[in-house]
Amino acid sequence: MFKMLLARIWNDDLSDESVEDMADSNLHVMGFFGAPLEDDMPDHSVLSHFRIRLTVASAWDDLLGQVNEQIQAHGITVRKSCHVDASITQSQRKPKTRLAYEVAGDREERDDARCSISDAGY
Numbered sequence: 001m002f003k004m005l006l007a008r009i010w011n012d013d014l015s016d017e018s019v020e021d022m023a024d025s026n027l028h029v030m031g032f033f034g035a036p037l038e039d040d041m042p043d044h045s046v047l048s049h050f051r052i053r054l055t056v057a058s059a060w061d062d063l064l065g066q067v068n069e070q071i072q073a074h075g076i077t078v079r080k081s082c083h084v085d086a087s088i089t090q091s092q093r094k095p096k097t098r099l100a101y102e103v104a105g106d107r108e109e110r111d112d113a114r115c116s117i118s119d120a121g122y
Helices: 002-010 016-025 027-033 045-055 061-071
Strands: none
Touching: 002 016, 002 027, 002 045, 016 045, 027 061, 045 061
């Protein structure tokens, strides 16, 4: 669960629900968490309660300090990531709204612009 909280921070402070969704759908994140594919990830309420317990016990800052020391000792750079949802979704075959077509009024024709079949040489 602590790794889930780290992923939450490293991904622009996602909500607990978003971290849960990311953990359930992203294989790279599951690998980082060390979670087998067949296991369920903790839901957002469990994650929230865990974070609150760490904060109340004043352990949150100490744990983050230790993680930062280990990251620096190994020369790792942590950058914020961008999560892109590229899942396939169902959509209607045709759009709900129809395109509005403007109906042109009758145009006026002038006598000199008219052309009959006999005038064209047919």
